[in-house]
Amino acid sequence: MNKGFAEQPPSITEKTREKIAILDVSPPSYKLRRIWQRMLLGLAVLGILMATFWWLRPYQFHGIVLQSPTRATDFTLLASTGSPVRLSDFRGKLVVLFFGYTACPDICPLRLAELKQTLKLLGEPANRVQVILVTVDPLHDTVEHLQRYVSAFDPSFLGMTGSPAQINAVATQFGIFYDPAPTSAGAISHTGTITVIDADGYVRLLFPDGLSTADMAQDLAQLIR
Amino acid sequence: MPKWRWPLGQLRPMEVGYGVLALLVIVVLAFAIFQPIQVLPRIALGPGFSFVDQAGARLTNEDLRGHLVLYTFTYTGCQGDCPQTSRTLQLVQAQLEQINTRGLPVDLVTISFDPARDTPQQLAAFAHQVGADLTNWHFVTGEPAALKNVIGSSFGFYYNQAANGVFSFDPAFVLVDGVGIVRAKYRTAELDLALVQRDLELIATEARNSQGAGRLAYEAAHLFLCYPK
Numbered sequence: 001m002n003k004g005f006a007e008q009p010p011s012i013t014e015k016t017r018e019k020i021a022i023l024d025v026s027p028p029s030y031k032l033r034r035i036w037q038r039m040l041l042g043l044a045v046l047g048i049l050m051a052t053f054w055w056l057r058p059y060q061f062h063g064i065v066l067q068s069p070t071r072a073t074d075f076t077l078l079a080s081t082g083s084p085v086r087l088s089d090f091r092g093k094l095v096v097l098f099f100g101y102t103a104c105p106d107i108c109p110l111r112l113a114e115l116k117q118t119l120k121l122l123g124e125p126a127n128r129v130q131v132i133l134v135t136v137d138p139l140h141d142t143v144e145h146l147q148r149y150v151s152a153f154d155p156s157f158l159g160m161t162g163s164p165a166q167i168n169a170v171a172t173q174f175g176i177f178y179d180p181a182p183t184s185a186g187a188i189s190h191t192g193t194i195t196v197i198d199a200d201g202y203v204r205l206l207f208p209d210g211l212s213t214a215d216m217a218q219d220l221a222q223l224i225r
Numbered sequence: 226m227p228k229w230r231w232p233l234g235q236l237r238p239m240e241v242g243y244g245v246l247a248l249l250v251i252v253v254l255a256f257a258i259f260q261p262i263q264v265l266p267r268i269a270l271g272p273g274f275s276f277v278d279q280a281g282a283r284l285t286n287e288d289l290r291g292h293l294v295l296y297t298f299t300y301t302g303c304q305g306d307c308p309q310t311s312r313t314l315q316l317v318q319a320q321l322e323q324i325n326t327r328g329l330p331v332d333l334v335t336i337s338f339d340p341a342r343d344t345p346q347q348l349a350a351f352a353h354q355v356g357a358d359l360t361n362w363h364f365v366t367g368e369p370a371a372l373k374n375v376i377g378s379s380f381g382f383y384y385n386q387a388a389n390g391v392f393s394f395d396p397a398f399v400l401v402d403g404v405g406i407v408r409a410k411y412r413t414a415e416l417d418l419a420l421v422q423r424d425l426e427l428i429a430t431e432a433r434n435s436q437g438a439g440r441l442a443y444e445a446a447h448l449f450l451c452y453p454k
Contacts, residue, residue: 052249056249064406168371172374172375174273175270175272175286175405177273206270
């Protein structure tokens with residue numbers, strides 16, 4: 001016998017059989033199932049795509065975001081610790097800037113208490129945040145006054161004062177209006193917006209009135225990262 | 226029951242994964258290139274101020290919160306070949322009702338940097354001279370130091386008084402949005418009205434639509450610098 005014919009022809013594997021079935025002889029129900037499978041797969045791909053989008057979406061700040069091409073103008077004021085301090089001394093930290101005065105009856109204590117709560121929510125990264133209260137009443141708010149006032153909220157808070165001209169220059173720069181003529185009761189109406197300056201010295205966020213402490217803490221955490 | 230099979234034939238799962246990623250990159254690129262949403266940049270904080278207007282009343286930046294404000298700077302002694310920014314603003318005011326600001330009020334503010342001569346009476350006379358409608362156009366001035374802080378330091382425009390009392394200055398306009406952020410600066414005396422209309426409408430549209438899922442899209446537009454040409 002010829003050896004060559006003695007060997008069995010290669011058997012058709014299960015896989016090949018299936019391939020042939022797909023090619024032309026698959027039953028209609030089988031085709032239908034495959035259409036379903038493709039549609040499901042399409043949906044799955046779409047789902048993955050949307051999930052990836054959602055997962056990669058940029059963080060949504062609760063405050064108002066600025067993309068300023070230039071750094072905030074530097075300023076020097078007298079800190080409540082007694083020594084002059086420049087804004088640029090705080091590079092590497094977030095500066096949370098608020099304007100007010102120690103005799104302020106309503107909004108200042110409220111917002112400073114909110115900021116204290118915000119830092120608490122922030123936890124450990126709060127040591128890279130510097131809260132600063134710039135007084136809009138430099139004639140009455142002495143350094144000692146300011147220090148006693150801000151440290152009553154949080155020992156890390158800093159007060160700042162200067163000459164009326166210096167205060168006007170800084171307030172103007174940060175979009176802060178304050179009434180140069182106080183009412184008879186001594187109240188000074190002023191803008192209550194909180195400004196956040198990032199670690200590189202750029203104004204990045206505004207916190208308008210009415211933002212929750214949780215939202216502010218989330219925003220700050222995002223900027224510190 | 227037939228065995229479940231990978232329905233994409235020759236394509237393997239990893240390849241599909243790469244495909245999804247590529248599609249993602251394409252969508253993001255397309256957003257950045259074709260800019261389906263355009264925004265004006267949030268350039269800087271607008272100044273805080275307290276000035277006195279042509280009626281002797283106080284005007285502050287807080288009074289203008291929630292309004293779109295177009296600022297310009299001049300002095301009423303600005304005659305002859307001095308840049309006539311108020312004439313330009315008068316044209317803007319005449320065109321305002323054709324601009325769809327989606328219900329947002331628009332205010333015009335002319336700041337005089339010559340408080341010594343531009344008293345409220347003088348400003349009122351000047352307003353009359355340029356044909357201003359004073360319902361939404363304010364002529365203001367203030368302390369010299371405050372003016373320098375606002376116009377010079379904050380808005381960033383030069384002006385200087387020579388010994389003979391004549392001012393030299395950069396003719397300019399600044400557009401500030403409802404939350405007090407500078408959105409556009411125009412360094413010219415003759416503003417392109419079509420440009421101002423486009424910019425006002427862009428800010429107004431963003432203010433109206435930037436909520437919920439819309440906000441995500443608008444913030445993405447800011448992130449990808451989808452600024453108009």
